[in-house]
Amino acid sequence: SQQGEEDPQALSIQEGENATMNCSYKTSINNLQWYRQNSGRGLVHLILIRSNEREKHSGRLRVTLDTSKKSSSLLITASRAADTASYFCAANTGFQKLVFGTGTRLLVSP
C-alpha cells in the first residue's frame, strides 16, 4: 500500500498540554499537508509545507518536514478540548492525488 503511517494511532492529553503527532510517507513529494477530521465527517485543511521547507508555523500549529527521512511532525501547542479530532497527513506527489496517512486520534480532556 502507498498509504503513509502516523504515530501514535491515538493520543490522550489534558487541556493546555502540547500534542505531537508524526507521519511517515513513502514517495517523493511536492508538499505535505495536514488535515483534521471531526467525528468521521469532512476533512479540514490545516497547513501545507512544501518540499523545500523545513518548518512552518500557523497559529498554534507547527509543522516540520524532513524529506531525507520522508517524515513530518505536527505540533499543536496549548491544546483545547475543541482540538479533539483525527489528524491526517497527506503527501502530495504532484500527480493528481493526495496519499493519506492512517491518522492520529487526539482526545483533549478539559
Next chain:
Amino acid sequence: ETGVTQSPTHLIKTRGQQVTLRCSSQSGHNTVSWYQQALGQGPQFIFQYYREEENGRGNFPPRFSGLQFPNYSSELNVNALELDDSALYLCASGGSRENTDTQYFGPGTRLTVL
C-alpha cells in the same frame, strides 16, 4: 465551511445495487477528486476530474466511475455494490490540474451496503 457540498448525507443500499453520489465544488475550481474512507482508515484516492475529463485514477475497479459537469458539480457512480464498498465517500475540489494546491473537502456521504 469549505464551500463544497455533498448529497446525500447517508445512504443505505443492498449488495448488487447501483449508487450515485453527488458533489458541488467551489466555483472556479476546475478539479474534483473523489476519495473513499473506510472506517478507521485514511482516505484513499479514487479518481480526479479536470474540466470534465478523468485526470488520474487510483486502484479502484471500473465499476467506480464519475462525471464532472460545467457547473462545478460532479458525480461518483458505483455499480454492482459490494459489502466492502461501505465507507465515507469524500469529494474535494482544487484549483490546479497538477493538484499541488490545498484540497477543499466536502462533508462526505456515508454509504452502507447490506
